[in-house]
Amino acid sequence: MKKNIRIVTMFVLATLFFASSCSEDFLDKQPHNALSPGTFWSTTADAEAGLTAIYDALNVGRGQFGWGMMGLFDLLTPVGHCRSGSINAIAAGNHDPNGGQTRSLWENSYRGVVRANDLLVHIDQIEVSETDAALIEQYKAEAKFLRAMFYFHLADMFGDVPLFTTVPTVEDAFAEKSTKAEVLNLVKSDLDAAIAVLPETASVAGRATKGAALGMRAKVAMMEKDWSTAQSNLNQIMTLGYELETDYAEIFDVDNEGNGEVIFDIQYIFANDAESGNTFEKLFGNRSAEASGWSWVQPGLWFVEKFEHIDENPEYTIEDDRISAEIYDYFEGRDPRMDATILRPGAHFLDYRNISILHPYEMRNLNHSQTKLQMRKYVIDGDYDRTLSNDSPLNWIVLRYADILLMKAEVEAQLAGGAGAVSQDVLDATINKVRQRASDKLPLYTAGNITMENIQDEYVRELGFEGWMYFNYKRWQLLEMNDGFEVRGLTVNNSGVSFNASPIQTRVFESPKHYFFPIPTSEMERAENLTQNPVWE
Numbered sequence: 001m002k003k004n005i006r007i008v009t010m011f012v013l014a015t016l017f018f019a020s021s022c023s024e025d026f027l028d029k030q031p032h033n034a035l036s037p038g039t040f041w042s043t044t045a046d047a048e049a050g051l052t053a054i055y056d057a058l059n060v061g062r063g064q065f066g067w068g069m070m071g072l073f074d075l076l077t078p079v080g081h082c083r084s085g086s087i088n089a090i091a092a093g094n095h096d097p098n099g100g101q102t103r104s105l106w107e108n109s110y111r112g113v114v115r116a117n118d119l120l121v122h123i124d125q126i127e128v129s130e131t132d133a134a135l136i137e138q139y140k141a142e143a144k145f146l147r148a149m150f151y152f153h154l155a156d157m158f159g160d161v162p163l164f165t166t167v168p169t170v171e172d173a174f175a176e177k178s179t180k181a182e183v184l185n186l187v188k189s190d191l192d193a194a195i196a197v198l199p200e201t202a203s204v205a206g207r208a209t210k211g212a213a214l215g216m217r218a219k220v221a222m223m224e225k226d227w228s229t230a231q232s233n234l235n236q237i238m239t240l241g242y243e244l245e246t247d248y249a250e251i252f253d254v255d256n257e258g259n260g261e262v263i264f265d266i267q268y269i270f271a272n273d274a275e276s277g278n279t280f281e282k283l284f285g286n287r288s289a290e291a292s293g294w295s296w297v298q299p300g301l302w303f304v305e306k307f308e309h310i311d312e313n314p315e316y317t318i319e320d321d322r323i324s325a326e327i328y329d330y331f332e333g334r335d336p337r338m339d340a341t342i343l344r345p346g347a348h349f350l351d352y353r354n355i356s357i358l359h360p361y362e363m364r365n366l367n368h369s370q371t372k373l374q375m376r377k378y379v380i381d382g383d384y385d386r387t388l389s390n391d392s393p394l395n396w397i398v399l400r401y402a403d404i405l406l407m408k409a410e411v412e413a414q415l416a417g418g419a420g421a422v423s424q425d426v427l428d429a430t431i432n433k434v435r436q437r438a439s440d441k442l443p444l445y446t447a448g449n450i451t452m453e454n455i456q457d458e459y460v461r462e463l464g465f466e467g468w469m470y471f472n473y474k475r476w477q478l479l480e481m482n483d484g485f486e487v488r489g490l491t492v493n494n495s496g497v498s499f500n501a502s503p504i505q506t507r508v509f510e511s512p513k514h515y516f517f518p519i520p521t522s523e524m525e526r527a528e529n530l531t532q533n534p535v536w537e
Contacts, residue, residue, distance in 0.1 A: 001408065003220050011041050011080055018325045021165055023505075029499070030158075034523060035451060040122075040245075041048075041122040041125050041154055042126060043125065044126065044132050044135060044136065044322075045124065045126060045140050047123050047126055047136060048139070049117070049120060050115070050118065050119040050122075050123070050139075051139050051142055051143060053115050054112060054115045054116050054143055054146045055140075055146065055207075055266075055267075057108065057111045057112035057146075057150070058112065058146070058149075058266045059266060059268070059278070060104065060108045061279060062279040062280075062282060062283065062390070063085060063086075063101070063106075063283065063296075064100075064104035064105070065086070065087075065101045065102070065104050065105035065108070065279055066105060066108035066109065066153070066155070067149065067266060067281075067396070067398060068266050068278065068280065068396055069279075069280055070396060070398065070467030071280060071284070071297065071378065071396075071465050071466075071467045072087055072101075072124070072280075072283070072297070072467070072469045073468075073469075073470035073471070074464065074467055074468075074469045074470055075087055075088075075091055075297065075463050076090055076091050076482075077305055077317055077469050077470050077473050077479070077481075077482065078119055078302045078303070078485050079252065079299075079460060079464050079469050080297060080298060080299055080302070080303065080465055080466065081298045081299075081300050081302065081368065081370065081371055081465075081487045081489075081504065081505065082296060082297065082298070082367070082421050083294065083295060083296045083298060083368065084296075085100075085101075085263045085296075086099045086100045086101040086102070086171070086252070087101055088505075089147060091482070091505070091507060092505060092507050093482070093483075093507055093508035093509050093514060094280065095518075096507070096518065096519070097518035097519060097520055097521040097532070097536065098519060098521050102517045102518060102520055103520040103522055103523075105153060105157060105517065106519075106520050106523060107156070109150045109151070109153045109154045110150070110154070112146060112147070112149070112150035113147055113150045113151065113154075113164060114164070114167065114168065115165055115444050116143045116144070116146050116147035117147070117164060117165060117167050117168075118200075119139070119140075119143045119165055120140060120143050120144070120147075120165075120182075121167055122457060123136060123139060123143075123509070124136075124261075125338050126164055127340060132251075136320060137197055138197060138198065138199070139188070140196070140197075141193060141196075141198050141208075141213075142198065142207060142208045143198035144190035144191070144193050144194045145190065145191065145194040145208040145212065145213050145216070146208070147186075147190055147196065148186075148187040148190040148191045148194070148213075148216060149151075149216060150222075151183050151184075151186060151187045151190075151220070152187055152216065152220065155180045155183040155187065155219055156223065156471060156474070156534060157279070157516065157517045158516060158517050159180045159325050159516050159521060159533055160177040160178065160179050160180050160183075160533070161177055161178065161180075161181060161183060162175045162176070162178065162527075162530070163177075163186060164176055165534055166185065167443065168431050174527065174528060174529045175529065175530075176529070176530070176531070177530065177531065181309055184220060184223075184224065188220055188421075189219065191213050191216055191220065192217070192237055192342070193216040194208065194213040195213045195214055195217065197360065198212070198213055200208045200240055200241075201260040201491065205258055205267060206265060206266065206267035206395070208264065209263070209264070210236075210240065210266035211237050211242065211263045211264075211399075212398075212399055213236075213440065213514035214233045214236050214237045215233070215399040215403075215404060216399070217232035217233045218228070218230045218237070218337035218404075218407055218411075219407075219471075221233060222410070222475060223406065223413065223471075223475050224327075225414075226413050227411050227414045228415070229485055230283070230407070230411045231308050231408075231411050231412070231415060234404055234408045234411060235408075237263075237401075238404070238405075238429075240409070241260075241264060242260060242261060242401040242404070243260045243261065243401065244261055244402060244405075244433065244434070244437045245259050245260065245261045246402055246437070248336070248337050248437060248438055249340040249399065251397070252329060252340075252378055252394075253395070254380050254384070254393055254394050257394075257395050258395075259404065260401075261400045261401045262324045262397055262399075262400055262401075263398075263399040263401060263404070264397075264398045264399040265395040265396060265397045265398060265399075266395060266396040267395055267399060268392065268393055268394060268396070269393070275443065276314065277386075277388075277389050277390065277392040277393055278392045278393075278395075278396065279392075280378065280381065280392075280394075280396065281293065281378060281379060281390075281392035281394055282294060282296075282389065282390045282392075283296040283297050284296075284297045284341065284375045284378045284379050284385040284465075285375070285379045285380075286363060286364070286365070286368070286369075286374045286375070286379070287363070287364040287365035287368060288348075288349060288351040288352065288357060288362075288365075289349075289351065289352060289379050289381065289511065290352040290364050290380060290382070290384055290389070291379065291380065291389050291392055292381060292389035293379065293389075294368055295365070295374050295375075296368075297366035297371040297375050297465065298369045298373060298374065298489075299341070299342045299371060299373045299374075299375065299464075299465075300371045300373065300376075300487050300488055300489050300504075301304050301371070301373075301488040301489060301490075301499070302328075302485075302487075302488065303342070303460070303464055304315065304331070304334075304338060304342070304344070304373070306457055306460045306464075307334040307335040307337065307338040308334065308335050309333050309334055309444075310333060310334065310439060310441040310442055311332075311336060311441065312333065312432055313333075314332040314333035316328055316332050316346065316450055316460075318346075318356055319346070320358060320361055320527075322361065322494070322495070322496045322497065323345045323360075323496070324431070324497065324498075325375065327345050327346070327490075327497045327498075328345070328346055331344050331345060331346060332346065333352035335438055335439060335461060336438060336439050337438050337461050337462065339376070340376060340377065341375070341376060341377045341464055341465065342374065342375060342376055342377070343358055343359045343363075343373065343374040343375065343376050344359060344373050345359055345490070345492075345497050346358070346359065346518055347359045347376075349363070349376070349381055350381040350382040351364075351381075351382075352382075352383060353383065353519075354382050354383045359374070359503060360372055360497065361491075361492075361493045363462065366492060369489075370487075370489060370497060370504045370505075371487065371488070371489025371490065372489050372490040372492045372497075372533075373490065374493070375465065377464075377465055377466075378394060378395060378396075378465070380392065395494045397466065402434050402437075402462050402463070403459075403463055403468060405429075405430040405431065405433055405434055406431060406434060406455065406458055406459050406462060407425065407464075408429075409422065409427065409430035409431040409455050409458075410432045410452075410455050412426050412430070413452055413455060418452070419450045419451050419452045419454065419455055420447075420448050420449070420450060420451065421448075422447065422450065423447055424446065424447040424477065426445070427444075427445050428444070429446060431450075431455060432444040432445055434458065434462055438461070438462075443501055448479065456472070456476065456478075459472055474515060478517060480509055480510070480511050480515065481505045481509075481513050482508075482509035482514075483508060483509035483510075483511075484506065484507065484508075484509075484529065485506070485507045485509075486503035486505070486507075487503055487504040487506075487507075488500050488503055488504065488508050489504055512534070512535050513535045513536065515535075516533050516535055517533070518532065518533055518536040519531075519532050519536070520531050
């Protein structure tokens with residue numbers, strides 16, 4: 001059982017906190033009926049409880065959009081396919097302002113904003129000793145870091161949105177939108193303030209650090225094409241002692257959480273309680289896993305083909321004669337990050353009975369996946385002694401060091417005027433370091449022999465299904481690749497495994513409309529001065 005459980009029980013906090021936000025209905029619909037700000041904000045324990053509640057807003061429910069379900073964003077790109085529902089509709093270009101996931105992203109983000117504002121507005125009224133003064137400043141820095149994260153999603157996904165730095169009142173229900181630039185100015189200010197105060201090492205697992213704030217600041221700078229600022233942020237992170245894990249697969253091992261590659265993750269509790277564990281494993285997992293998953297998150301052949309063949313004559317045994325040599329040859333011998341990320345024909349998986357089973361014919365409910373490929377990343381294999389299939393202890397990694405190294409390679413390419421102008425020293429310290437960790441058989445890039453597309457593809461191989469690829473393709477202005485994109489997978493039946501004869505889904509992408517989400521209809525009805533995103537009018 002995980003020892004580094006979150007600071008206090010989330011359920012208690014949800015009912016304890018935020019009576020001061022009684023008029024924020026159009027932003028945060030959580031019940032606030034306990035303590036008033038005059039009685040709550042009295043001690044450092046109150047401040048810590050308030051801070052913990054902001055962290056709790058990172059955790060979102062099954063199938064919703066937000067930081068705790070971040071991997072679902074990659075399903076809006078060719079990286080992955082969603083089995084059904086609103087996310088499937090967004091990927092296909094069939095969504096509208098009434099979509100549940102669009103609404104959940106708005107609500108979950110503003111829930112975090114309101115909780116952060118509540119702390120920042122009230123925390124200074126607490127009388128503290130000199131010893132605790134520094135702790136209060138750290139809490140404020142963490143709250144600003146978290147508020148920046150929530151506004152990052154809002155600005156990037158919706159563009160212009162209402163901007164609040166206080167606890168919303170009745171009058172704020174009539175507020176108009178601020179520009180995306182104004183929102184990002186607050187994000188940058190919050191992150192800069194957090195960088196100046198946050199420690200390099202978290203005293204409690206899952207809490208924000210200087211590295212986390214620098215990483216998010218670099219993300220914002222890259223979004224704005226402010227390459228010099230991004231370079232400065234990334235250079236600082238690279239001095240903080242983070243290291244790549246030796247084995248790629250072990251980054252996501254439940255028994256190796258908080259490893260030296262993790263910069264910031266969302267903590268989950270394992271208490272065999274339906275309210276405690278994460279719910280994303282249910283969506284990532286397969287029915288044979290102990291999570292008894294739904295295979296809602298599915299890789300396709302586009303993703304497979306991003307992984308290079310590095311062993312031209314791999315040795316393998318055809319264990320089921322229904323899997324043809326053609327299928328084996330297609331999958332075998334590729335960059336091993338493929339097999340660490342997905343389950344495909346010929347792969348083994350340790351099921352809920354601790355029995356090694358062969359994909360695809362020994363997998364339960366294989367047809368849950370339209371592509372017939374399933375996820376291994378973020379799925380616990382084997383028996384993990386849990387009584388509920390949706391009580392998973394896996395943490396969600398928001399930022400890790402490999403991402404920083406690839407960002408550094410991209411930034412240096414932008415500053416140099418092209419990837420081919422990047423020095424060998426930089427390549428070896430960044431993208432080549434990531435490739436060497438994956439396999440010593442992967443060819444390394446040399447100065448003058450690398451393109452921006454090479455860097456972009458390395459992001460896919462390294463970070464696929466971790467959520468950042470959607471934001472990367474968006475800032476690269478490459479989401480148009482979704483227009484006419486055909487989701488391809490496999491056909492599996494008793495006679496064998498073959499490639500799909502026809503696409504599973506053909507997508508439509510309208511630019512610039514689909515670069516932004518529509519403002520949810522429910523929010524438009526609730527706030528009379530809130531106008532629809534212009535591209536959706």
